[in-house]
Amino acid sequence: MKTLYRTLLFSAGVALVATGCASGPQYKEIASSIPTLASDHGRIYFFRADAFGGAMIQPEIKLNDQVVGRSVAGGFFYVDEAPGDYTVSTATEVKREVTFTLHAGDTKYVRTSISMGILVGHITPTLDDPDTAPKEIENLKYTGVKTGTVTQ
Template identity: 30%
Template sequence: MKIRFASFMVVGALSLAASSLPAQEAAQPALVTKAGPIPAAPADKGQIIFYRPGSLMGAALGCTVHEGAGEVARLGSGKYWVHNAEPGKHTYNTEAENKDVLNLEIEPGETYYVKCKIGMGIMAGRPNLSPSDRAEFAKKAKGMNLWKPKD
């Protein structure tokens, strides 16, 4: 009798914990920028938020992000871009005085954050792509503008 009761309590506790997980995820507020809220990632694709925090270092320089020969985003200081990508392996790069490469494994329905920072170079700034997270982006999001590609 005691064993059955203990087993029931453990199963009940695990069920309660599992049922509260979606509520915790749903409790996260939407990220809001100057352009408005950022939508959730599509269920069949991954979403990458490329961003460049506003700073005086390299303020006049852009951070152009490529995937292969294609341009994904051209980020000025205080700009971001939401890029939807097919699931799988992707390689993003930026190039100026140096070339920086970031490899990502994209999962459907997931959101990834990539920060582009401009460092000191000999003749020009050196763009650097680095993985980031929601919390770091959220600190800067309210002051950021959406990059608008030219047609």
């Protein structure tokens, strides 16, 4: 009886954690449908590594105070924007930000990472290395808005 109880408890725990992870197609499944970047815009990829801890914490990601998506463990999405100065922010117990300038033709990568908080984890956005970030995104699932084909 104890074994059955433990098995059921473990299965419920796995299911609970899985609901907090990204669902959707992997990058490789949608890569060919991601539109070419317009010459007068820049692209910003937002991503969060697939992590066991904190998967249920999925705060909004804001770009210049406008919600563009959520920080979902194991997920990524992107937005195309006009050149300019941008602030990416997330908030749980505290607000965390990163700022940068986007130029036409640029691609920026914003990683969101979880750290311990008092009541709930903190999600912190940081600019990531343009040489290594694309390789990590290849293993993640697309969490952006879909309207017919892949869009931001």
